[in-house]
Amino acid sequence: xxxxxxxxxxxxxxxxxxxxxxxxxxxxxxxxxxxxxxxxxxxxxxxxxxxxxxxxxxxxxxxxxxxxxxxxxxxxxxxxxxxxxxxxxxxxxxxxxxxxxxxxxxxxxxxxxxxxxxxxxxxxxxxxxxxxxxxxxxxxxxxxxxxxxxxxxxxxxxxxxxxxxxxxxxxxxxxxxxxxxxxxxxxxxxxxxxxxxxxxxxxxxxxxxxxxxxxxxxxxxxxxxxxxxxxxxxxxxxxxxxxxxxxxxxxxxxxxxxxxxxxxxxxxxxxxxxxxxxx
Amino acid sequence: xxxxxxxxxxxxxxxxxxxxxxxxxxxxxxxxxxxxxxxxxxxxxxxxxxxxxxxxxxxxxxxxxxxxxxxxxxxxxxxxxxxxxxxxxxxxxxxxxxxxxxxxxxxxxxxxxxxxxx
Numbered sequence: 563x564x565x566x567x568x569x570x571x572x573x574x575x576x577x578x579x580x581x582x583x584x585x586x587x588x589x590x591x592x593x594x595x596x597x598x599x600x601x602x603x604x605x606x607x608x609x610x611x612x613x614x615x616x617x618x619x620x621x622x623x624x625x626x627x628x629x630x631x632x633x634x635x636x637x638x639x640x641x642x643x644x645x646x647x648x649x650x651x652x653x654x655x656x657x658x659x660x661x662x663x664x665x666x667x668x669x670x671x672x673x674x675x676x677x678x679x680x681x682x683x684x685x686x687x688x689x690x691x692x693x694x695x696x697x698x699x700x701x702x703x704x705x706x707x708x709x710x711x712x713x714x715x716x717x718x719x720x721x722x723x724x725x726x727x728x729x730x731x732x733x734x735x736x737x738x739x740x741x742x743x744x745x746x747x748x749x750x751x752x753x754x755x756x757x758x759x760x761x762x763x764x765x766x767x768x769x770x771x772x773x774x775x776x777x778x779x780x781x782x783x784x785x786x787x788x789x790x791x792x793x794x795x796x797x798x799x800x801x802x803x804x805x806x807x808x809x810x811x812x813x814x815x816x817x818x819x820x821x822x823x824x825x826x827x828x829x830x831x832x833x834x835x836x837x838x839x840x841x
Numbered sequence: 842x843x844x845x846x847x848x849x850x851x852x853x854x855x856x857x858x859x860x861x862x863x864x865x866x867x868x869x870x871x872x873x874x875x876x877x878x879x880x881x882x883x884x885x886x887x888x889x890x891x892x893x894x895x896x897x898x899x900x901x902x903x904x905x906x907x908x909x910x911x912x913x914x915x916x917x918x919x920x921x922x923x924x925x926x927x928x929x930x931x932x933x934x935x936x937x938x939x940x941x942x943x944x945x946x947x948x949x950x951x952x953x954x955x956x957x958x959x
Binding site for chain 2: 577621622623626627628644645646647648649714715716717755756757758759760761762764766789792793797824825826828829831
């Protein structure tokens with residue numbers, strides 16, 4: 563049977579990808595951010611997961627408003643990125659795992675999460691940047707299952723719904739018959755706002771509270787509305803709902819193995835968390 | 842209802858991209874979505890008017906595009922994720938558009954972000 567090796571949450575800012583491409587990891591601006599990642603890389607080297615379920619939000623690369631699913635699962639043999647309109651480098655494709663994807667789809671729909679399924683799916687920086695941080699050097703040591711959550715078009719799924727999706731995802735992984743180690747990676751956040759006269763909004767106190775609660779009391783975060791999250795974390799700070807999907811997949815009690823928080827990366831307060839199920 | 846437009850609009854300086862804005866901004870966002878493709882960006886740059894006409898932009902949207910005015914683009918129904926593909930054509934990143942929207946220099950905008958750490 564499959565085992566859920568752990569959960570990782572990380573920010574996914576496109577500027578990180580550019581900094582990696584330019585070799586700026588030791589630059590004064592970037593060093594305090596990149597310094598957070600070696601412990602998680604070492605954990606991944608020790609744990610050697612076979613597959614990663616990556617919960618992220620598409621920023622208008624794969625999905626447009628003509629047809630925008632709330633939750634979509636990739637079921638492709640491989641996934642390609644694109645320049646997203648800004649000339650981002652196109653990278654080596656990411657291997658998929660259609661068998662695991664379809665198991666998760668079957669399990670989620672049986673569990674009353676009626677997800678969209680994608681046999682072709684372009685993946686954006688929210689999928690690629692975290693992998694560049696966790697497995698540097700364009701290595702592709704894990705097969706991937708993308709899980710896209712709508713954060714473009716309101717109404718967005720509530721934090722409570724995202725946590726429940728995570729719980730259903732955890733049940734799907736636990737019932738996978740293959741002997742695989744699977745890690746769930748959630749990307750996005752923490753507080754930031756790109757648009758409007760309030761652009762540049764960051765809320766350190768709220769972020770630090772989220773980092774505490776997501777570990778020990780995630781139910782507390784499920785009581786926020788999307789409106790609350792926009793007000794407290796910024797228009798794009800709602801991305802913390804992806805973190806709730808990851809947390810839902812883990813057990814009620816978890817061990818926190820690593821935490822990092824840094825302001826700013828571009829417009830964003832960057833967060834990183836590594837959790838394992840408590841025995 | 843907690844998530845009605847009326848209550849969402851009470852967050853100052855914040856645009857919630859709901860159904861009403863999605864309807865209003867559809868043509869503009871569709872054009873911006875097309876900029877995922879480099880050939881479309883080149884076509885826009887060759888003849889901006891023709892490209893905007895192809896997508897049926899409103900006069901308000903056309904003016905906002907002409908002026909590269911992000912707040913006006915948001916008011917015209919633009920969604921920031923698609924708009925970023927438009928501003929990217931001119932080499933403007935999120936810190937540039939942050940400065941433009943808040944009426945400060947890019948350095949002042951970056952300094953404000955750094956100050957949020959304390």
